[in-house]
Each structure stands twice: as structure tokens, then as C-alpha cells.
Amino acid sequence: MDVRQVSYFLAVAEHGGFSRAASALDVAQPTLSQSVRALERELGTELFHRVPHGLVLSYAGRAFVGPARQMLRGITAAREAVGSHARATPALDLVAVPVLAAYPGASLVGSFRRENPHIVVHIDEPETDDGLHILVRDGHSELGLTHLPLPHLGLHVVELGVQELWLAFPPGTDVGPGDAVPLARLHGADVLGVPRGNWQRDDVERALRDQGVRTRLVVEVAHPEALAPLVLGGAGAAFLVRETAHSAASLGAVVRPVDPPLRQAYGLVHRPGPLSPAARAFVAHARARCRAGR
Incomplete structure (x- = not known):
């Protein structure tokens, strides 16, 4: 398993198909397809079900999304530590309950992107508000924008x-x-x-x-x-x-x-431990903006 295979898998999962993912990554579709199939062989399971109108994530594929995102975040942090982070495109994985995604999420992400145009932001929505904490705990998203207080899931809380x-x-x-x-x-x-x-x-x-x-x-x-x-x-x-x-x-x-x-009350939550550079920057930005708005 290598970084390219994992990033290709996530691109296909996020874009819903090989052709759209290949276009977004600017790579040939056969190259992308071969890389994902090689990853499936290494893992010993299908990550996607091939259906008449495209692809859907298999049970194993859905389970792999969180660890795959954690893997790429860890690699980005490692590159930064040795001074080579400029070669990677930083990404922020954020999950937000819908009512907070609209406010203050939209304005926070907008102002953050204006200050950090090099960072790509991925925003997910949980099926239920309570489900957000599980997505963060299991690594599907690095940060969660949620109401407080939280269930006792061992997450770190940043009140906003x-x-x-x-x-x-x-x-x-x-x-x-x-x-x-x-x-x-x-x-x-x-x-x-x-x-x-x-x-x-x-x-x-x-x-x-x-x-x-x-x-x-x-x-x-x-x-x-x-x-x-x-x-x-x-x-x-x-x-x-x-x-x-x-x-x-x-x-x-x-x-x-x-x-x-x-x-x-509402705030940001994340797993204990160091954050990726993009998440660290967003937490600092959100704190400053919300403090200034009080």
C-alpha cells in the first residue's frame, strides 16, 4: 500500500466514480482504476461495488475511509516536520451538524479559505447530530463542529x-x-x-x-x-x-x-493528540473569529 493508492481511493469515493476522480486528479482513468484494484488486492477485499450506473462503497470501503484519511493526514504532518510539506496539498476534513454548517460554519470556512487559499476543505454531514461524535472519534473527519456538551467519547473540545x-x-x-x-x-x-x-x-x-x-x-x-x-x-x-x-x-x-x-453552546471537537497543519490553522482561525464576534 502506498500514498498514491490511498489518495486515489479517497478521490474515487468522494467523486463517486473513476472518470470524475481522474478528471479532478488530472490522471488517466486506467491508471486510477489499476491503482485502486491493486489496493483492493493488497487488502484482500473489494472497496467498491461496480453497479450499472457507477460505483458505491462496499462495507469494507466505508470502513476504510476513516483510516485512509488519518493516514494521509499523518503523512502530511510528517512531511511538514521534515520541511517537505510544500509538495503536498493540505486538506481539512470537517464534519458539521447542518444548523451549525450554515451558521457559523459557512462564514468560518469562507474567511478561512480567503486566508488559506492553498488548503482544500472537505465538509461532511452526519446522519444525526449525535453521529458526528462517532465520525470524529473513528477518524472519518479530523474536526467536528457540534453543539456542546458532548457524550463522554474522549474527544478534545474547543468552545467557540x-x-x-x-x-x-x-x-x-x-x-x-x-x-x-x-x-x-x-x-x-x-x-x-x-x-x-x-x-x-x-x-x-x-x-x-x-x-x-x-x-x-x-x-x-x-x-x-x-x-x-x-x-x-x-x-x-x-x-x-x-x-x-x-x-x-x-x-x-x-x-x-x-x-x-x-x-x-457549540464548538470544535477532535481526537486527542496533535492536529494536521490545516486543522490546527482552522482551530486558531475559528477561535479568533468567534472571539472577535462576541
Whole structure:
């Protein structure tokens, strides 16, 4: 097994096929295919299933993604240590829960890339918010952007800030006097939401239970980013991240903070031990940006 074989395997996995990966790497497709087949022979198992419309990762292939990424990160760090890192293209592997990927993730990655245009960023999304910690622990991603506190998985935590949820109502809704909306006022109300296992749903339901409030979920969507358009379309009220709520307000939604406030800390997590140069730079950048924004 060599570095080229591992990097070719990851390229095929990330691009979903040999032709797209070959184009991205600027190598001949037969060369790429032969290298991956040689890697499969060395490992003694198929990493991809060849299907009529392309490739899908096999069970072994999915299991190999994390160790392969760790291997390349380790090699990049080793090259840096001996002064030859300029020959490698640095990469940052980041997994983020969707609501944090939108804010502050998008602005953090954008400003980081402006300062570090030579670093390639790979962003993954966990199937559930809780699944993020497993992806980081098992090495699929070097850094995770997640809500805190964490389960006890032995990960190192870098606190960055606090995210707050506001209520957004369809345009023209009369929410009554005052600034903040008491949660008690929502008793019996129709609301929009996301599936259980998502921080946004779990935190809201916990707060409502504490207040003895029951609501009726009338629309459930898989992704939090779909909530604001549904509110604007008149489907009902929803809890949105404050920054998303402000954007919805500019389009006509009626938005208010809630009483008591719904706030959750967030930060970056990674495995114990030294980080790759790209991850180390991103952690420092995120700390500085979030500290400046407070």
C-alpha cells in the first residue's frame, strides 16, 4: 500500500466514480482504476461495488475511509516536520451538524479559505447530530463542529460560542405586545419542526416540557434549512437559529426571541493528540473569529 493508492481511493469515493476522480486528479482513468484494484488486492477485499450506473462503497470501503484519511493526514504532518510539506496539498476534513454548517460554519470556512487559499476543505454531514461524535472519534473527519456538551467519547473540545433559537411566524401574524414570546403562549399551537435526534428538535421539546407546554407538530422536514421557506409560505411557526430568523424577517416573517431563552453552546471537537497543519490553522482561525464576534 502506498500514498498514491490511498489518495486515489479517497478521490474515487468522494467523486463517486473513476472518470470524475481522474478528471479532478488530472490522471488517466486506467491508471486510477489499476491503482485502486491493486489496493483492493493488497487488502484482500473489494472497496467498491461496480453497479450499472457507477460505483458505491462496499462495507469494507466505508470502513476504510476513516483510516485512509488519518493516514494521509499523518503523512502530511510528517512531511511538514521534515520541511517537505510544500509538495503536498493540505486538506481539512470537517464534519458539521447542518444548523451549525450554515451558521457559523459557512462564514468560518469562507474567511478561512480567503486566508488559506492553498488548503482544500472537505465538509461532511452526519446522519444525526449525535453521529458526528462517532465520525470524529473513528477518524472519518479530523474536526467536528457540534453543539456542546458532548457524550463522554474522549474527544478534545474547543468552545467557540453560543447559538440561540428564536420563533418565526408567517408574514402578517399578530404575536401580541412585547418583545420576547413566552413559551407558555405556545400551548396548543401548531408548529413546524425537524426529526428527533436533531439538536433543534430535542432542545425545543425539552424546554417546552419544562414549561408544561404541549404543541402540535404539523409539518416535519428532514433539514432545518427548509423551515424558514415553510414559515414564509404560511405553513406555520417554527424555531429558527437567530441569524436565520433575522434573514427570514427581511423577507416578511415575524420573528421574536423566546422567554425563557433557548441557547446552546457549540464548538470544535477532535481526537486527542496533535492536529494536521490545516486543522490546527482552522482551530486558531475559528477561535479568533468567534472571539472577535462576541
